[in-house]
Amino acid sequence: MSSPTTKRSAPPSPRRRLARDDRHHQLLEVSWRLIRTEGTDALTLGRLAEQAGVTKPLVYDHFGTRDGLLVALYQDYDVRQTAVMDSALAASKSTLKDKARVIASSYVDCVLLQGREMPGVLAALAGSPDLEKIKRDYHIAFIEKCRTILAPFAGANGIASAALWAMLGAAEALSYAAALKEVTPTQAKDELFATIVAMAMRSRSPRTSEC
Known part of the structure; x- marks a missing residue:
């Protein structure tokens, strides 16, 4: 055995x-x-x-450092946001409303995907010179991307930089309001969409000087 x-x-x-x-x-x-x-x-x-x-x-x-980690998280978020938007833009129709809808939906969706985490990262890095430089570089890149996308629907002089910065401010405010459940995601996207379309349409109108 x-x-x-x-x-x-x-x-x-x-x-x-x-x-x-x-x-x-x-x-x-x-x-x-x-x-x-x-x-x-x-x-x-x-x-x-x-x-x-x-x-x-x-x-x-x-x-x-911890700040280095937080900056890397912001960069990771921005890379994913850009990829989502680029993919949606490539699949969209060549109309102002379609392009505006993609910009609005992609921006809000990316913020919502990160939920409450991204505001926490930004708050933890408040005042960091590294973050401020990276944010500015990414903001400028986003604005120039939108300027290029919307150029076919703008007036002869294009869309003014001030209008594009205002659009970015609206995108950030509406997205974080949706993340905090102050407004619904649909409301945030619709309002941003309307802002983008109005901005492009306004650029077609001749500017009159005030008396």
């Missing part, structure tokens, strides 16, 4: 090595999840390392 086989426990799984870009993406995803579940104040490099199952030096190597 043979002796019973001794059951051995399986060795622990080795930590999976990821390429640097893949690890960076994983750390950002874990960061977003932490903010979503525990709030921005809970997000530290040490806590991120613990939740991601990696060492603190690895997290510091990717972000340097």
Whole structure:
């Protein structure tokens, strides 16, 4: 009669090595999840390392400081927002209303997708010179993208920069109002859509000087 086989426990799984870009993406995803579940104040490099199952030096190597991590989250958000808008624009019809609807819907949807996390990141970075520069660069890029998209529907002189900055302000205010449930997503999109269409139409009208 043979002796019973001794059951051995399986060795622990080795930590999976990821390429640097893949690890960076994983750390950002874990960061977003932490903010979503525990709030921005809970997000530290040490806590991120613990939740991601990696060492603190690895997290510091990717972000340097907590502000560096928060800036990376803002950049990640902007990249995804741009990708969503570009995809929707490529699939849309070549009319003013279609292009305006895509701009409005994409902007609001991206803010809502991040829920309350993005305002928390921005609040945590308030006054950061790095964030201010990145935000300004992205804002200018967004405005120039909209100027190009709407150029075929504008007047001979194009859309004034002041009008485009006003549109951006409306987009930010309406999106965050929707995120805070002060207005519905549909109301935010419809109001922004109307703002964009009116801006393009107004650029066609001859400007008269005031007496």
